[in-house]
Amino acid sequence: MLTAPNRLRRREDFAIIYAKGDRYHGKYLKLRVYNTKNLEAQVQIGIVVSKKFSKKAVVRNRIRRQLREIFRTFLPQLNQVVNQGFQIVITVVTVSSIPNYSELQEDLTNLLNKAQVLQSDYSETMINN
Numbered sequence: 490m491l492t493a494p495n496r497l498r499r500r501e502d503f504a505i506i507y508a509k510g511d512r513y514h515g516k517y518l519k520l521r522v523y524n525t526k527n528l529e530a531q532v533q534i535g536i537v538v539s540k541k542f543s544k545k546a547v548v549r550n551r552i553r554r555q556l557r558e559i560f561r562t563f564l565p566q567l568n569q570v571v572n573q574g575f576q577i578v579i580t581v582v583t584v585s586s587i588p589n590y591s592e593l594q595e596d597l598t599n600l601l602n603k604a605q606v607l608q609s610d611y612s613e614t615m616i617n618n
Contacts, residue, residue, distance in 0.1 A: 495534055497576060502533070506523045513603045516596050518596050519582055531565065538552050538580075554587075567606060
């Protein structure tokens with residue numbers, strides 16, 4: 490579970506990130522990153538899984554839990570590397586099959602590397618484990 494300071498909750502925050510954030514696309518995920526340039530702020534993360542992905546709430550919630558857990562493992566590294574108040578929104582893309590945990594972790598790691606938010610040496614060790 491992500492701690493309260495690391496969660497995006499407000500509609501206004503999501504709107505700003507969607508309007509001004511940089512976009513990155515992966516196989517299963519879309520990543521939007523917005524730099525608030527606030528040196529005291531922590532990394533904040535929002536996860537969006539729409540009903541287009543799955544009509545079943547059980548499936549959507551499972552994907553959310555998996556993504557939160559992946560981010561929780563990355564969080565110390567994100568706070569150390571970024572340290573600039575990045576806000577990140579992850580949107581799950583509709584695909585024919587539901588991705589498993591390792592596929593989500595690999596896709597998210599690649600996207601965070603593309604966005605230059607995660608150090609590559611840390612992400613390689615996470616994928617290999």
